[in-house]
Amino acid sequence: MVKLLDDYLIKGEEFKKAxxxxxxxxxxxxxxxxxxxxxxxxxxxxxxxxxxxxxxxQDLLNQGELNSGLIVAETYDDEVIDKIYRAYNNRFLxxxxxxxxxFDKELIASVAESFYFNAENTEGWAHLTKVFENPSLQLxxxxxxxKGYSLRDSxxxxxxxxxxxxxxxxxxxxxxxxxxxxxxxxxxxxxxxxAMVSTDNFSENGLKLQEAILTIAKAWVENEIVxxxxxxxxxxxxxxxxxxxxxxxxxxxPSEKVAKLLTADGFEDTEILHSQKHTNIAPxxxxxEVHYLVIEDAFPNGRPALEKSGVILTDRETVNDxxxxxxxxxxxxLHTALAIFGSLLDYHSxxxxxxxxxxxxxxxxxxxxxxxxxxxxxxxxNPKDFIxxxxxxxxxxxxxxxxxxxxxxxxxQKIPVRYGVTIGHYIANPRFSVKELEFxxxxxxxxxxxxxxxxxxxxxxxxSPDPLLEELxxxxxxxxxxxxxxxxxxxxxxxxxNHQIFPNEMYQTGxxxxxxNYFEQMLQGKGAVLNTLxxxxxxxxxxx
Numbered sequence: 001m002v003k004l005l006d007d008y009l010i011k012g013e014e015f016k017k018a019x020x021x022x023x024x025x026x027x028x029x030x031x032x033x034x035x036x037x038x039x040x041x042x043x044x045x046x047x048x049x050x051x052x053x054x055x056x057x058q059d060l061l062n063q064g065e066l067n068s069g070l071i072v073a074e075t076y077d078d079e080v081i082d083k084i085y086r087a088y089n090n091r092f093l094x095x096x097x098x099x100x101x102x103f104d105k106e107l108i109a110s111v112a113e114s115f116y117f118n119a120e121n122t123e124g125w126a127h128l129t130k131v132f133e134n135p136s137l138q139l140x141x142x143x144x145x146x147k148g149y150s151l152r153d154s155x156x157x158x159x160x161x162x163x164x165x166x167x168x169x170x171x172x173x174x175x176x177x178x179x180x181x182x183x184x185x186x187x188x189x190x191x192x193x194x195a196m197v198s199t200d201n202f203s204e205n206g207l208k209l210q211e212a213i214l215t216i217a218k219a220w221v222e223n224e225i226v227x228x229x230x231x232x233x234x235x236x237x238x239x240x241x242x243x244x245x246x247x248x249x250x251x252x253x254p255s256e257k258v259a260k261l262l263t264a265d266g267f268e269d270t271e272i273l274h275s276q277k278h279t280n281i282a283p284x285x286x287x288x289e290v291h292y293l294v295i296e297d298a299f300p301n302g303r304p305a306l307e308k309s310g311v312i313l314t315d316r317e318t319v320n321d322x323x324x325x326x327x328x329x330x331x332x333x334l335h336t337a338l339a340i341f342g343s344l345l346d347y348h349s350x351x352x353x354x355x356x357x358x359x360x361x362x363x364x365x366x367x368x369x370x371x372x373x374x375x376x377x378x379x380x381x382n383p384k385d386f387i388x389x390x391x392x393x394x395x396x397x398x399x400x401x402x403x404x405x406x407x408x409x410x411x412x413q414k415i416p417v418r419y420g421v422t423i424g425h426y427i428a429n430p431r432f433s434v435k436e437l438e439f440x441x442x443x444x445x446x447x448x449x450x451x452x453x454x455x456x457x458x459x460x461x462x463x464s465p466d467p468l469l470e471e472l473x474x475x476x477x478x479x480x481x482x483x484x485x486x487x488x489x490x491x492x493x494x495x496x497x498n499h500q501i502f503p504n505e506m507y508q509t510g511x512x513x514x515x516x517n518y519f520e521q522m523l524q525g526k527g528a529v530l531n532t533l534x535x536x537x538x539x540x541x542x543x544x
Contacts, residue, residue: 001266001267001268002014002015002018002020002266002267002268003267003268003269004088004089004091004092004093004107004269004283005088005089005091008022008023008107008109009022009026015107017266018105018265018266018267019105019265020093020105020106020107020267021104021105021106021107022106022107023058023061023062023107023108023109023110024062025061025062025109027069027089027091027109027112030061030067030068030069030109030110030112031069031112031113033067033068033069033112034068034069034070034071034112034113035112035113037067037068037134037136038068038071038131038134038136038137039066039067039068039136039137039138039139039304040057040066040068040069040070040071040137040138040139040140040141040304041070041071041072041073041128041131041132041137041139041140041141042070042071042072042073042140042141042142042143043073043074043075043117043140043141043142043143043144043175043179044073044074044075044076044142044143044144044145044148045072045073045074045080045081045084045085045114046080046143046279046281047251047252047253047254047281047285047287048143048247048249048251049072049143050092050094050108050285051094051096051249051251051285051286051287052247052249052251052287052291052293053070053141053143053199054070054092054094054108054110054111055094055106055108055110055309056293056306056309056310056311057069057070057110057111057304058106058108058109058110059308059309059310060304060305060306060308060309061110063308063309065304065305065308066304066305068112068136069110069111069112069113070110070111070112070113071111071112071113071114071115071128071131072085072090072111072113072114072115073115073117073124073128074114074115074116074117075117075118075144075148075175075178076144076148076277076279077116077275077277077279078116078118078121079273079275079276079277079279080116080273080275080279080281081114081115081116082116083273083275084273084281084282084283085111085114086114088269088283089109090109090111090112090113090114091107091108091109091111092107092108092283092284092285093105093106093107093108093262093267093269093283093284093285094106094107094108094284094285094287095258095262095284095285095286095287096286096287096288096289097258097286097287097288097289097397097399097400098289098397098399099289099392099393099394099396099397101398101399103258103261103399104289105262105265105267113127115127115128117178118178119170119171119172119173119178120171128182129181129182129185132182132183132185132186132189132194133185133186133188133189134189134192135189135190135192135301137186137192137194137301138194138195138299138301138302138303138304139194139195139196139197139299139301139303139304140179140194140195140196140197141197141198141199142196142197142198142199142200142209143199143200143247144175144200145200146200146201146202146208148175148200149175149176149198149200149208149209149212150212151174151176151212151215151216159174161173161174161177162174162176162177162215162216165177165216166215166216166219166220166223167219167223168223168225169181169184169220169225169226172216174216176209176212176213176215176216177216179196179213180213180216180217180220183196183213183217183234183240184217184220184226184230187229187230187233191233191239192301193238193239193240193241193300193301194239194240194241194300194301195240195241195242195243195298195299195300195301195303196209196210196213196240196241196242196243197242197243197245197295198242198244198245199245199247199293199295200247201247201248203320203323203324203327203417204244204320204323205244205245206242206243206244206245206296207242207244209242210242213234213242214231214234214235217230217231217234218231237298237300238300239300240300241298241299241300242298243295243296243297243298243299243316243319244295244296244316244319244320244323245293245294245295245296245319246292246293246294246319246322246323246326247292247293247294248290248291248292248293248326248331249287249288249290249291249292249293250287250288250394250400250402251285251286251287251288252286252287252400252401252402253280253281254272254280254281254282254284254285254286255286255399255401256272257399257401258284258286258399259271259272259282259284262284267284269283269284270282270283270284271283286399288394288397288400289393289397290389290393290394291310292312292322292326292381293310293311293312294311294312294314294318294319294322294323294380294381295311295312295313295314295319296313296314296315296316296319297313297314297315298316312380312381314380318378318379318380321376321377321378321379322378322380322381324375324376324378324421325375325376325377325378325381325383325386326386327417327418328371328375328417328418328421328422329367329371329372329374329375329383329421329422330367330371330372330375330383330386330387330390331386331390332414332417332418333366333367333371333418333419333422333440333443334363334366334367334387334390334395335350335407336407336408336411336414336415336418336419336443337362337363337366337439337443337446338350338353338354338359338363338395338404338407339404339405339406339407339408339411339464340404340408340411340443340446340447340450341353341359341362341404341443341446341529341533342359342403342404342405342408343404343405343408343450343455343461343463343464344446344449344450344455344456344529345359345455345456345529345530346455346456346457346459346461347404348403348404348405349401349402349403349404350395350400350402350403350404350407351395351396351397351398351400351402353395353404354391354395354396355396358530358533358534358537359533360391361537361541362439362442362443362533362537363391364391364544365438365439365537365540365541365542365544366439366440366443367387367390367391368384368387368544369439369542369544370422370436370437370438370439370440371422372384372387373432374422374425374426374429374432375422375425405464406464408450408463408464409464409465409466410464410465410466410467411447411450411464411466412466412467412468412469412472412500412501413466413467413468415444415447415501415502416500416501416502416503419440419443419444420502420503420504422440423437423440423504423509423511424503424504427504427509434509434510434511435509435510437511437514438514438536438540439536439540440511441511441514441515441518442518442532442533442536444496444511444515445514445515445516445517445518445519445522445532446518446522446529446533448476448492448495448515448519449519449522449523449529450463451463451469451472451473451475451476452473452476452479452481453473454481456526456527456528456529456530457526457527458481458525458526468500468501472495475491475492475494475495476491476495479491479523480523481523481524481525481528482523482525483523483524483525483528486520486523488516488519488520489516492512492515492516492519493507493512496512496515496516518532518536521535
């Protein structure tokens with residue numbers, strides 16, 4: 001058996017027998033170099049970082065393109081640092097689960113230092129401040145989820161913690177207040193340049209990071225806590241940049257199944273941590289083979305040769321085009337369609353869904369038939385190839401334990417982007433007619449049917465969390481599923497007229513009438529959802 005704390009340079013043959021690739025660099029030397037000349041800090045020590053960013057850094061270290069390791073600042077859960085990072089000398093095992101059922105395993109040793117970053121933790125706070133004062137630091141990346149950037153509540157009001165941070169800078173409580181504190185330390189040390197790179201999975205992520213930091217900094221200037229010159233430093237792209245990015249890699253929580261397979265292969269460290277803050281993390285991380293990271297090439301203090309590890313560097317417009325391709329056309333709308341129909345048809349894994357020919361035909365017609373013709377080609381990634389790869393390698397991968405129930409969360413918040421953008425393209429482009437759309441209205445009708453909380457076998461289920469769930473369910477509370485006559489228009493009009501969910505005029509375009517028709521077909525008793533899907537495929541579907 002081999003374990004993470006073994007000297008991989010001495011026990012190379014034993015790791016080879018366990019089919020684990022090892023680093024070709026000396027971790028101790030990397031740690032020394034990082035202490036003197038830090039280059040890259042990452043906020044958020046979760047599974048995506050470990051299976052993506054840390055692997056990119058390891059690849060560059062192996063190539064000799066990077067001499068310094070990563071410094072991880074975990075902002076949420078101190079147990080992650082104490083029990084997962086430091087307990088294993090900041091090493092972990094990256095497991096790539098390939099679509100053919102095989103695994104690639106690599107011991108990752110690219111993390112040189114790890115800290116719980118919170119004003120109450122004086123060790124991490126002081127060390128990160130010192131790192132930010134070092135002119136050698138080139139970039140900071142983030143994977144802290146979208147809510148990690150937020151200073152406002154659901155009513156668009158500044159939160160009490162944000163307001164508290166804006167009144168003083170000594171012990172910030174929000175992530176953004178803490179990061180602004182570090183940038184002020186860098187400013188005071190010599191106005192050194194730096195790139196602040198959000199790599200979280202949402203559109204215009206760099207803009208959100210920039211706006212949050214500037215909100216805090218502006219308040220500090222107005223409250224005479226810091227000088228105006230600091231704000232000017234932050235808004236000067238030659239000093240501080242906020243590149244946009246597009247990231248795509250399905251990285252689920254560590255799998256018990258993977259843990260058992262690793263043990264069978266002779267790897268010892270497989271115990272999964274379920275922390276008090278409900279973080280699921282382990283000495284290993286499991287992820288899919290296919291991945292994309294596209295970053296706006298705006299690094300005022302230079303950068304590692306990220307392109308030598310498969311990262312695509314380009315301009316902001318192209319990053320945004322790649323993101324829009326993924327979010328509005330080639331991935332997310334297909335995911336949501338599977339989530340809605342999967343929940344109604346009682347599926348509990350995505351790979352099982354795409355093994356169903358009707359559901360596969362649904363997302364093919366949605367992707368190739370309706371979204372692809374109107375999406376802008378970002379050139380760096382071919383949209384058709386992206387969907388091809390999604391349908392043949394990614395979604396059918398049995399090793400990715402993703403569920404329709406997970407993806408169905410917050411659907412009311414996702415519809416404007418995942419379907420509204422494509423609908424908008426059909427309205428705006430005279431070469432197309434919005435009346436051609438059949439599968440987007442079908443998915444929206446299925447979502448309205450989903451809100452009832454009764455599946456196609458007429459059994460109750462719990463819809464996934466959604467901030468508008470209670471409000472929306474009230475509109476469909478009295479809907480009958482026995483095929484009896486009902487005022488469908490009156491039932492659905494409050495939902496389809498909600499401009500928060502449907503920014504396009506659904507009734508003016510004629511789509512609402514189509515949605516109402518499909519919804520009514522789905523109320524005709526047991527099996528009506530599947531029958532409606534099959535009928536629409538038969539009448540309007542194409543073979544792709």
